Amino acid sequence: DIQMTQSPSSLSASVGDRVTITCRASQSVTQLNWYRQKPGKAPEFLIYDASEFQSGVPSRVSGSGSGTNFTLTISNLQPEDFATYYCQQSNRSPVTFGGGTKVEIK
Amino acid sequence: VQLQEWGAGLLKPSETLSLTCAVYGGSFSAYYWAWIRQPPGKGLEWIGEISHGGSISYNPSLKSRVTISIDTSGNQFSLRLGSVTAADTAMSYCARVSLMVTGRPFDCWGQGILVSVSS
Numbered sequence: 001d002i003q004m005t006q007s008p009s010s011l012s013a014s015v016g017d018r019v020t021i022t023c024r025a026s027q028s029v030t031q032l033n034w035y036r037q038k039p040g041k042a043p044e045f046l047i048y049d050a051s052e053f054q055s056g057v058p059s060r061v062s063g064s065g066s067g068t069n070f071t072l073t074i075s076n077l078q079p080e081d082f083a084t085y086y087c088q089q090s091n092r093s094p095v096t097f098g099g100g101t102k103v104e105i106k
Numbered sequence: 107v108q109l110q111e112w113g114a115g116l117l118k119p120s121e122t123l124s125l126t127c128a129v130y131g132g133s134f135s136a137y138y139w140a141w142i143r144q145p146p147g148k149g150l151e152w153i154g155e156i157s158h159g160g161s162i163s164y165n166p167s168l169k170s171r172v173t174i175s176i177d178t179s180g181n182q183f184s185l186r187l188g189s190v191t192a193a194d195t196a197m198s199y200c201a202r203v204s205l206m207v208t209g210r211p212f213d214c215w216g217q218g219i220l221v222s223v224s225s
Contacts, residue, residue, distance in 0.1 A: 001166075033211040042199055042218050043150065048209030086150055090210040094165040095140075095152040 002027050002089050006098035012106040017077045021101045023070040023087035031090040034063055034072050037100075038083045046085075047072070077103075107132035109200050109216035117223045123187040127200030127216055134158060134181040138203035140212060141174060141185045143196040151196075155203055156183055190223045197221075 003026035013019050023032070032050040035043040045054050047063040050070055060075040074081050082105050087098040113125035127139070140155035154164040156174045164172050168187065176183040187194060197220050201212035 031209045033209045035212075042215035043212070044215075045211050045213045048204075048207050048211045052207065052209070054211075054213065088150075088211070093163050094167070095155075097150040097152070099149045 001094055002029060002092055002096050004087055004089060004096050004098035006085075006087060006101050008101060009099065010102040010104060012104050013077055014106045015077055015079060018073065018075045019077060019103060021072045021085055021087075021103075023065075023072070023098050025068045025070070025089055027092075028067045029089040029091040030066075032063075032065070032070050033088045033090065035086045035088065036081075036083045037086065038080075043086060074103075107202065107214050109202065109214060111198065111200050111216045111219040113219060113221070115219060115221055117190050117221065119191050119223060119225055120189055121223075123190050123194065123198075123221055124184070125198055125200075125219060125221070126182055126184045128180075128182045129202070130181070132202075132214075134178065137205060138210075139176065139183045140201045140203050141198060142201055142212065143198045144218075145193075145196045153185065153187075153198075192223050195221065195223050 005024045007022045034047040037043040051063045062073050084100045084102045086100050108130040110128045135158040138155045138157045141153040154174050156162045156176050171188045173186040197218045199218045200216045202214040204213040
């Protein structure tokens with residue numbers, strides 16, 4: 001299985017801050033997706049192929065990276081951004097997710 | 107597109123978990139359909155997925171206990187997980203697998219159903 005490791009597991013930030021979440025794959029992947037999950041809700045799809053936006057995702061949310069190292073950056077944090085974020089690879093079965101990064105209000 | 111899960115929410119150890127997901131709107135035949143679960147306070151685990159034509163993939167960690175099936179006439183698909191234990195207590199989500207982009211993301215999710223296993 002391809003292991004997906006996210007860091008940090010949690011972080012505290014304020015409205016207006018910029019945060020960066022890292023996702024590392026145990027093998028090179030190209031199909032890397034990001035999701036946001038608010039408490040008590042299902043995950044929401046944000047980004048596919050590491051850097052391509054899902055329709056409706058604000059431009060202050062961006063993804064980058066290739067190979068085994070990927071990042072999700074959120075600029076100008078808004079109240080709706082305080083949530084848990086997951087990366088996920090679809091290159092090889094089984095599909096695997098990172099352990100999640102919880103973005104909390106400072 | 108809306109996805110709606112239903113099924114028994116409380117099971118005893120050794121029983122079989124049985125869930126169904128109905129898909130409302132959109133094209134049922136143009137996508138793959140997946141089950142994903144999340145133990146309380148933990149991360150996401152892919153259980154498996156199925157195509158409209160019946161092509162199936164399972165997570166090897168669950169493969170011996172899992173069956174995913176599809177009802178193409180009813181626009182719904184189902185999950186069965188046998189011999190459950192407390193470790194199978196989780197929120198279970200059904201999701202659509204987008205084939206429109208190369209990342210094959212889960213682009214639409216049900217609201218989830220909590221399945222608890224307790225004696």
